[in-house]
Amino acid sequence: NSKVIQTPRYLVKGQGQKAKMRCIPEKGHPVVFWYQQNKNNEFKFLINFQNQEVLQQIDMTEKRFSAECPSNSPCSLEIQSSEAGDSALYLCASSLNSVYEQYFGPGTRLTVL
């Protein structure tokens, strides 16, 4: 069973507000991924890290989304100015290295009103 911890489980924000969610990867897993799962079960990769360094991120992430994985602190994903279309389940996954299986947390369900 996955030991990836995500907080909060639910987040409700108004349009234009900041939304921040956190992820603690499994112990010993240096690689962290963030994905967005919408209500149609379409997944979008957002960003991944190896330790504190960004490996890859999509354009969307570069504009309104910011993420970090500081040393000895939870990883975080923040949406600077939430939009209705950001309403989704945000999933964090961790991996022993970038070619091994990814283990997912329970997700943060964001609702933007």
Next chain:
Amino acid sequence: GEKVEQHESTLSVREGDSAVINCTYTDTASSYFPWYKQEAGKGLHFVIDIRSNVDRKQSQRLIVLLDKKAKRFSLHITATQPEDSAIYFCAASTGFYGGSGNKLIFGTGTLLSVKP
């Protein structure tokens, strides 16, 4: 861009029967194919994976087949049980050295119902 298509959006089987879920992918560089299970209100639970150096892998009641020529892979659940009922997602990745940092491209899920 790369896509993964999951052919069955719903699947209903009787307890004890086998269930088969099929996926196809577009990126010929894909080399890693995991499957995940999602129950209502929960995150994704890893169930099994297969890499492109083999064409079959089994773990207890789960069998994954990979046909690289057809760019197709499938999950077979044998002797199904009611607790197998969930949404199953297939995914594909080119792996770290394929340039995508091992990001997963997911199918849109198959809702499996196992009826007693």
